[in-house]
Amino acid sequence: MVSTTFLNLKTEKQAKIRKALLVEFSNQPLAKAQVAPIVKMAGIARGAFYKYFDDLADSYRYLYGVAMHDIHAAINQKVSNDSFDPQFYLNQVATFVDGVVNSRYQELIKMHLDKNESLIGEDRSQPVSELDSRQWAAMILSHQVIKTILLNPERKVQTMKRLKEVLELLDGEEMG
Known part of the structure; x- marks a missing residue:
């Protein structure tokens, strides 16, 4: 589950991390996804990633939830x-x-x-x-x-x- 530490980040930093997650998970299946390209694109330390998310699957669930929320907003x-x-x-x-x-x-x-x-x-x-x-x-x-x-x-x-x-x-x- 996404941490409160992540949720307390500035909106711009959260958006940058979500963008990096989106790029990785749009181009790689979860089984082949890696933390390294995410942290590089987001400009965060690897340790910070693990402060925000338990693991890659956790970050994926978070991002997928955001996507579903955004898409369903028009048809809720x-x-x-x-x-x-x-x-x-x-x-x-x-x-x-x-x-x-x-x-x-x-x-x-x-x-x-x-x-x-x-x-x-x-x-x-x-x-x-x-x-x-x-x-x-x-x-x-x-x-x-x-x-x-x-x-x-x-x-x-x-x-x-x-x-x-x-x-x-x-x-x-x-x-x-």
Whole structure:
């Protein structure tokens, strides 16, 4: 977990370190990433890096969290428990994909989906028990569609079409 020492740094210094992390983790999978290029680019001592983060994985989780927060800021809507709306999920997926493509985090997110996701573990921010079966299925499918589109942009139209079809099928199901 990022240290309070890091969080108490001046904004400019934090930004410089985040930029160095972004460069390293956008170009190297976590398994091959190294502290040396990060500290060199950030202009900090190696010891300082370890004062701010437990290890490389910790710094990666921190940066990935920052990226997700920034990208989700435009789409920070909760799933409605009252109804199932296929268009809601289509809009969320399209907005998220556009947010990634138009952000400085695009290569980081692609590297995460392609190489690092299995190393970090899954996001447990919304417990499955809070979602009904259709919402859960739509969430899982939406995440897979995002991954497919970001790693294979040429498949965006057909993948979004398939998502729409499946969401409409889920919408037609009677839940009992």
